[in-house]
Amino acid sequence: MSTYGFGSDGVPESDDAGPAFADGVVAAAGIAVYGAGSTDAAATRAALVGDDVPAKLVAKDATLWGPDAEAEAKIRLGWVDTFRQSRELLPRLAELRTELADLDHVVLAGMGGSSLAPEVVTRTLGVELTVLDTTDPAQIRAALADRLDRTLVVVSSKSGGTVETDSHRRAYWQAFLDAGMTEAEAGRHFVIVTDPGSPLETTGREMGAQVFLADPDVGGRYSALTAFGVVPSALAGVDVAELLDQAEELLPALSEESGNPGLALGAALGTAATGGRDKVALVSDGTGIVGLGDWAEQLIAESTGKDGKGILPVVIETPDSPGAHGSDVVTVTVGGAQLPAGVPGGGVRPDLSVNGPLGAQFLTWEFATAIAGRVIGIDPFNQPNVTESKSNTTRILAEGLPSEEPSFTEGAIEVHGAAGDSLEAVLRDLVGGIDPHGYLAVLAFLDRVGDAKAEQVRAALATASGRPVTFGWGPRYLHSTGQYHKGGPQVGSFLQLTGAVLADLPIAGKPYGFAELQAAQAAGDRKAMTDRGRPVVRLHLTDRAAGIDQLLRALAALPAGKDSH
């Protein structure tokens, strides 16, 4: 891994600073984008300014992405200034927090754009929030068993029809009734966030829940500063007014021709992608913003990964983790405000750094993604391929799970969909078969809490392959990088992890339980990949803990890949 050399004053030693940073910094309202001044990006920026794009975007001009995108853009640009509307929610949220003071364990059920922002907000500010964006029975059981009598469940779904979220709502409702509550008592434990007129609005009112309606002119992945970001964060105890202030302070700069961090970041990412550097390593620099990469991953992947084009976000755990660099990778570090003479990057050598307060970060990245979408030539507001795996899942649930025999079993791991006579050989083939311009995605349909160690597989595979390796928890990634896998450049290889379920959990009112839903989601997405001819290996862990350890041991035995950093 290449790193900065640091002088005693914390300033990088001259030769190590990297040419990109010589171009200085584009800053406004506390947000600073370092390294956006490469010659190519400057030309893109000039062209965008020539077309008056920054001011038009702030004015919500729906024509900026071409005629085919116009109809969708007309109802998707509210994020530009939605934080003003969000302020109106604050008095009611403050009252509710007092009224429900006895319910101090806040659980957020929501997928993708309906949970990722509150997760970053609460992690960054050190506020407890249990996020449920899984169908893993063990993870949901553990949440249900945790302080149920003190639990407030925020059910967030823009469409009101997302199967995972609806299933969580059913599971909690049943659990409250099973605990002896009346329906009226159970209703008090729910807060609903949804779009006006959604089926969930009706259900929520029938349940006697508090219902918050979101700005319908904002898509899920751009909804950080709408009711979807604000309601769960505020109920968990965050001072959200501060976040809204930070965004509002940035807005005037976003229509400017210079000193515009959103324009600088978007032009740099878009230019890099069209020039072949179409993967973005997102690295937290350790200066106070936690988990923004997971939020930005959805924003970037779902917005740009379509029509065979797109930017692949690769979330890197720490500046020391492998995979932050590569010939087709733009390395971007993210963090809080820099101290005077501070060096962005946290030790890794970035191409770009984005530092500043979280509320302004959200708006900067949203603006930059919309700009990059125009540069790449895609519609940043649709998600044409997300429904494909969902339809496969629905069909599998109706027809029953396919019975699949493993190719072979080794220890606690059943290997599916791969020739070879050992786990190590299968892994070597998978890694060796990655497209020269491609990537490997690890897709783990496991328990994000109980099986957290599985995340270590990403770094091990990045070292072994020397290629970009992403890690996604299923089904969460289906609402994020899943769009890119199917709609973006067809250069992905996939390693799916599934695990034995010791105790299933029924879903009230449904003929299937969570275990079947989870298995159908994994099978549905596998089918979407194999239908495209992509390499997919599935490892089924018959004993989860033992299987993860066995997999990590097998990966450690692989030689390091050539381009590994």
Ligand SMILES: O=P(O)(O)OC[C@H]1O[C@H](O)[C@H](O)[C@@H](O)[C@@H]1O
């Ligand atoms: O908020 P919901 O309607 O439940 O949607 C949750 C997620 O579902 C889909 O996968 C969309 O592509 C995402 O952008 C969205 O965030």
